Amino acid sequence: MNFQITDDQRNMIHAVRELAQKEFKGRALQYMDGTFPWENMRQLADLGVLGMTVPEEYGGLGLPVLDTALILEEIAKVCYVTAMAVLGEAGVQTRVIAAYAPESMKERILPKVCTGECILAICMTEPHAGTDVANYKTNTVEKDGRLVLNGTKTLISRAPEAGVFVVFTRINGTPGRDGIGCVLVEQGTPGLEVTGTYHTMGGENLHEVQFNDCELPQENLVIRQDGFKKLLTAFNTQRCLNPSISLGLAEGAYEEAVGYVKERGLFGGKVADLQGIRWKIADMYKDIEAGRGLLYRACATANPFPDPFFAAVSKVFNNEMAIRVTSEALQLHGGYGFTDEYAVSRLYRGARYGTLGGGASETLRDLVGRRLVSGDDEADGVLGMGYF
Numbered sequence: 001m002n003f004q005i006t007d008d009q010r011n012m013i014h015a016v017r018e019l020a021q022k023e024f025k026g027r028a029l030q031y032m033d034g035t036f037p038w039e040n041m042r043q044l045a046d047l048g049v050l051g052m053t054v055p056e057e058y059g060g061l062g063l064p065v066l067d068t069a070l071i072l073e074e075i076a077k078v079c080y081v082t083a084m085a086v087l088g089e090a091g092v093q094t095r096v097i098a099a100y101a102p103e104s105m106k107e108r109i110l111p112k113v114c115t116g117e118c119i120l121a122i123c124m125t126e127p128h129a130g131t132d133v134a135n136y137k138t139n140t141v142e143k144d145g146r147l148v149l150n151g152t153k154t155l156i157s158r159a160p161e162a163g164v165f166v167v168f169t170r171i172n173g174t175p176g177r178d179g180i181g182c183v184l185v186e187q188g189t190p191g192l193e194v195t196g197t198y199h200t201m202g203g204e205n206l207h208e209v210q211f212n213d214c215e216l217p218q219e220n221l222v223i224r225q226d227g228f229k230k231l232l233t234a235f236n237t238q239r240c241l242n243p244s245i246s247l248g249l250a251e252g253a254y255e256e257a258v259g260y261v262k263e264r265g266l267f268g269g270k271v272a273d274l275q276g277i278r279w280k281i282a283d284m285y286k287d288i289e290a291g292r293g294l295l296y297r298a299c300a301t302a303n304p305f306p307d308p309f310f311a312a313v314s315k316v317f318n319n320e321m322a323i324r325v326t327s328e329a330l331q332l333h334g335g336y337g338f339t340d341e342y343a344v345s346r347l348y349r350g351a352r353y354g355t356l357g358g359g360a361s362e363t364l365r366d367l368v369g370r371r372l373v374s375g376d377d378e379a380d381g382v383l384g385m386g387y388f
Contacts (some may be wrong), residue, residue: 003296009067016074019043025078028346032081034197034205036161040082041116044075051114053090055098058110065237065306066299069244076248077255078343080350081203083245088158089113091241092234093122093166096182100222100230105184109164121162123153123209130155131363133228134177138211139170140221147216149183149191152208159194159207163187167211168231171224180231182223189214202350232308235358239311240299242358243318246351247291250322253329253347254284260333271332280332284325291318309371312364319354319361326351 005013024040031037044050052068054060063071068090076083097109097120112118129135138151149169159165164186171181185192196208223230258281261271271277294317298310326348330337337344355361 005070009070012067013070013074015047016044016049016071017077019047020075020078024075024082025343028079028081028343029340031079032203032340032346034199034203036158037079037082037085040079041085041119044082044086045114045116048114049086050089050116051110053094053098054110054114058098058106059114060110064299065240065302065304066296069240069295069299072241072244073248073251076245076350077252080245080249080346080353083248083350084157084202084204084353085119087241087245088120088122089116091122092231092238093120095234095237096122096166096222096230097164097184099234100182101184102219102222105219105222109184112163118163119158119161121156121158121165121209123156123165123167125153125155127152127154127208131360133168133180133231136168136170136180138167139173140181140183140216141172142218142221145218147183147218147221149185149211149214149216152195152210154196154208155198155206156209157204157206159209165192165209168227171221171227177228180227181221181225182227182231183216184220184222185211185214185216189216191215200353202353203346233305236306236308236311237302238358239308239315239364240295240302240306242354243291243295243315246318246322246354247288247295249347249351250284250288250291250318250325253326253344253351254281254288256342256344256347257281257284257329257332277332280328284328287321287325291321294318309368312359312367315354315359316361316364316368319351322351322354323348 023043048061049071051060052063052071056062072083072086075086094113097106109118126136126138140147140149164184167183167185168180169183170179191212191214193210194207195210198206200206261277264271294314298306298314301307301310329344330348333342333344336342339345
């Protein structure tokens with residue numbers, strides 16, 4: 001077994017880490033009011049990071065899932081809001097366009113994603129249905145060579161900034177999972193309106209988006225057949241990138257906590273001199289390393305999308321691990337940890353998102369449990385040993 005990253009991966013990680021630590025860390029607090037991190041995004045575009053999942057023929061880097069996770073991990077160590085903004089450019093919406101959109105739309109949209117000129121927003125959740133995709137009410141009707149889209153999506157990231165919305169919708173009213181497809185809607189389309197804003201505890205804003213008789217060209221229907229299956233397949237990548245942000249938040253909080261207890265005076269010594277404190281630090285590190293192993297293992301199964309079982313295991317563990325570790329880091333800061341000025345407060349709040357987005361922990365636990373009770377791997381006994 002070889003757990004070494006390549007020289008190319010290491011060079012990219014170091015470049016992103018240097019930028020994040022020198023530039024993003026000092027600006028993190030100013031984005032907690034919902035301000036979109038345009039300055040950070042422009043610098044990442046200059047570094048080539050925004051195009052990391054865009055195929056090379058459209059100006060991107062075409063990086064595999066593991067490399068993308070490594071980069072998001074570094075950004076999340078210092079700024080949750082920026083990490084989530086980058087996830088929007090590297091996540092499922094970019095992969096949907098690259099895999100299923102007509103060539104003319106790929107050529108028009110994807111190069112702009114790389115340069116930061118086009119922010120993408122994925123529209124899935126509806127006021128009455130999130131995980132329950134089969135009950136989506138948003139509908140697109142094919143009519144006289146055009147598409148007409150109607151419906152409401154909620155809790156949407158980057159809606160005011162988005163140049164293109166990737167909208168999962170029912171097609172021609174076909175009921176159930178079989179009726180799910182996907183259309184692209186460009187900002188400025190008549191009938192498209194951002195109608196609500198929700199400020200989150202993590203700092204970013206989420207929005208409600210309405211589509212009222214939005215007329216679209218036929219080529220904007222990018223998924224018509226097997227839309228539900230294609231959505232879930234693409235989402236397995238999201239279930240590696242979401243936990244990479246959780247892992248980064250935990251690592252950032254851990255680093256802040258270690259630095260603080262080594263400097264903070266107590267009873268004539270340092271907080272770090274206390275055995276109980278060192279045990280806390282050890283447990284935090286243990287949790288982080290366990291999460292890292294699960295995440296990287298899941299990323300390594302991608303061909304081109306990660307194995308759904310390992311992606312689910314990684315996501316559940318890292319999401320919940322990040323809550324534990326950031327909470328302990330806040331505790332080790334004492335009262336200062338409860339203030340906005342200290343990074344652990346922001347990292348703790350960001351960590352709370354992970355279990356909610358990209359598949360709730362309850363849903364994924366059931367997915368994992370159903371797979372486990374179906375039986376061990378016939379060749380190896382323990383499920384999945386063949387991946388090592």
